[in-house]
Amino acid sequence: MKFTQLVSKTLRSDPPEAETASHRLMLRAGMIQQVASGIYSYLPLAWRSIRKIENIIREEMDAAGGQEVMMPTLQPMEMWEHTGRRSAFGDNLFTLQDRRGRPMVLAPTHEEAVTSIVRSNVQSYRDLPVILYQIQTKFRDELRPRAGLVRVREFDMKDAYSFDADDDSLDRSYQAMAQAYRNIYRRCDLPVLMAEADSGAIGGKDSHEFILATPTGEDTVITCPGCGYTANAEKAVAGLPEAKSESPQALQEVSTPGIKTIASLAEFLNISHEQTIKAVFYSADDEVILASVRGDLEVNEVKLKNALHATQLRLATDEEVAGAGLVAGSASAVGLQGIKRIADTSITNGANFVVGANKPDTHLTGANYPRDFEADTLTDIALAQPGQLCIQCGHVLEATRGVEVGHIFKLGTFFSEAIGALYLDDEGEQRPIIMGCYGIGVGRLLAAAIEQNHDEKGINFPIPVAPYQVHLVGLNLSDEAVAAAADKLYAQLWEQGIETLYDDRTDQAAGVKLNDADLIGLPVRLVVSPRNLKNDVVEVKGRKDSESETVSTEELIRRLRQILS
């Protein structure tokens, strides 16, 4: 591709609205163009990268036994009502009507459609296992799109679905997919963490996320340097050091005027946060409940939602709290009746806690579980934090920010039962097919790759993801001999199968061209110039290298192959 023919333009300065590196650099390099919030056009450079990533994914999916299909984006609403996912997706679902007024959906994912395919094409255990996948545009009306391609409303996604006869077979499919995913990220030069994850509302046991560590990421991953335990913070389980034992004291009221937070309470009484118990009110499917955790911890809403088997969970409003006769800021489970109480196991780790007295401006000291209060449910609902202890090996845990670039999970039989995807086993018994699903956001993967690989000058593309392999810069192209040499080299490179972007602009200063090369960030930069031509050499510089080398024209192709392999 000649630069003069490339449609997109590079920008000299940073677009002010872009805060994350990948967003900023993709705009500056002329890769993407925003059409509406969370909706982008992919210009030629970006689209070449996307296609390369898609092909890597395709090869690995095929190698893992996947068969590629293409399912419709436009689907009848009926399909979504049938499985109850219309309400599960809620406002995230893009909806429309056809000309006859039939409600339709722009599909956010394809479990319904794929299960329908399998329902009518698989009848016997002999037909299993099966893995189907597609690479296609998904639509989700996200609450808040952000960070360029990291979170968008229309996006290119690879979604795969496995169908197995039994759990062992599902395990094998799941492992095969996990390995395929690791291969994909490795080929894209992306060191990802495979983290245990929450499997969400729809059943399922195992679930893993693939997270690329980057400071601007949306997710937090808890890792153990001791044993390698890795889990998303919303899933991670952490241990606490055993509190020193104390003999129980009597409950006693203390006046705490104006004290409403753990921090102010601890300061007021000159105690540590872990000597208190934090009470938080939630509305779970419109029922107000009380969640208690030790004062130094935070409630993990994902764990809480799972423990309550709730489909919808949010903080209770002030009105709801007051309506239930509760005292925000001075609440606790002590003496509390008529409301569901759930507590984190951390409240058993310690003694003589300070808790709310359920009276304004009053707390209680000497609260002990279960002597003074009970919980309807006592389980792990705390957010794991760095500094806490690994439950596997006792090592101190660490936290890493990152972007989720893949998610796999075991679905179980929710969809196959709802849609009737059944098979006959070898004893002639009818059973629901066991499913798994596996997703990668392709555009987000590109954004993550850039997030991970850039410097102050621009992108630093991993070779397999780069739109072109080589950026050929011609300096002083008004010199006919130089132009002829550069043109010839450009033709030669393509003949040799080396994908080359040729900056053939005659009217730009060297600085502009070299800076654009750094910005676009192709793996190798070649410079043809009067100086190099005189010595019969071409200058070669890897984007990651600080120094360039000069290579004779005869040696060039061999050297390039070496670098690009």
Added chain:
RNA sequence: CGGGGUGUGGCCCAGUGGUAGGGCGCUACGUUCGGGACGUAGAGGUCGUGAGUUCGAAUCUCACCACCCCGACCA
């Protein structure tokens, strides 16, 4: 939805009631040519939309819309 902000040539922005501007980019010619050159001459604008106030509105008022950032959602 709550909080904060922004809408003026392709891009970045200035412009507090009286002729719509600057920089970058773009076109033509000339001079330059190894890290974001220069000269000369040009092209390019429903000032987000609608109502209102006024002799007169980019500017004041009201309503609406869009976009960005922070929180809940996710590949």
